[in-house]
Amino acid sequence: MGIPVSYFSPIADCKVRQLTQLRWEWICWLKQLRTDIEAGAFKSTTEDLNDTLAYFECFQRADGYINLGDSYEMPSDARVDFIYIPTALACAIINLLNLDIKDxxxxxxxxxxxxxxxxxxxRGSGYEADPYLAFTLExxxxxxxxxxxxxxxxxxxKEQALLFDTYVRLTDLLIDPDKATWGSLDADWIKHCLxxxxxxxxxxxxxxxxxLAEEFKRTFQYIDLLTALYEGSPND
Structure with missing residues (x-):
């Protein structure tokens, strides 16, 4: 299979551009893997699974978190972007590779x-807590x-209980939009998550x-400097 990424160890010195690039590569890896599985173009092997486990273990802390960087010292919103989201991505990729193997x-x-x-x-940080909840579910x-x-x-x-609590809360928001607060999801996003x-x-x-697709891409997509000259702003 090969691992379609640019970095194979934690990124030093809080280099946000490289952290953003690697996170986007993991997102593309996950989506392409699922697309290939659905099309019958890929079937996981034990070698694929073991290679991917070894790769993610290079980024894994003793407490289970997958950290794209080499330090936990970062603002809370950065921890969501470069620790919590990558942890969810690693879970998703390994689960896909292990569906038929049961290792x-x-x-x-x-x-x-x-x-x-x-x-x-x-959830995410601050008023982005619920959007990042939706992204994690996705x-x-x-x-x-x-x-x-x-x-x-x-x-x-605990994880199952949290998901059930999330389901109840989102249902409640859909029934009674007056309960919405800063950053609450709109009805279409809630319906999709449910x-x-x-x-x-x-x-x-x-x-x-x-x-969620367009907002998901807008939030996470990595754009290199050359592409940015023609298509948009580079990641800072």
């Missing part, structure tokens, strides 16, 4: 990293992880028409 090492990795990803109740859905989190092997875990959490069949058709 115990991968299952242990998921147990630790899903717990880490839930450290902020799957990432988990791309990794076919949401269905597993609602099934037996995750029953009675559909993803309700889905017991293949969720790929929902992901292809996701109302």
């Amino acid at each position: 115990k090492r991968a299952q242990q990795f998921l147990k630790i990293t899903v717990r880490a990803a839930s450290g902020r109740k799957f 990432i988990f859905a791309w990794g076919n992880l949401l269905q597993g989190l609602f099934k037996d092997r995750w029953r009675h875990t 559909r993803l959490m309700n889905c017991t069949a293949n969720n790929y058709s929902l992901l292809k028409i996701s109302p």
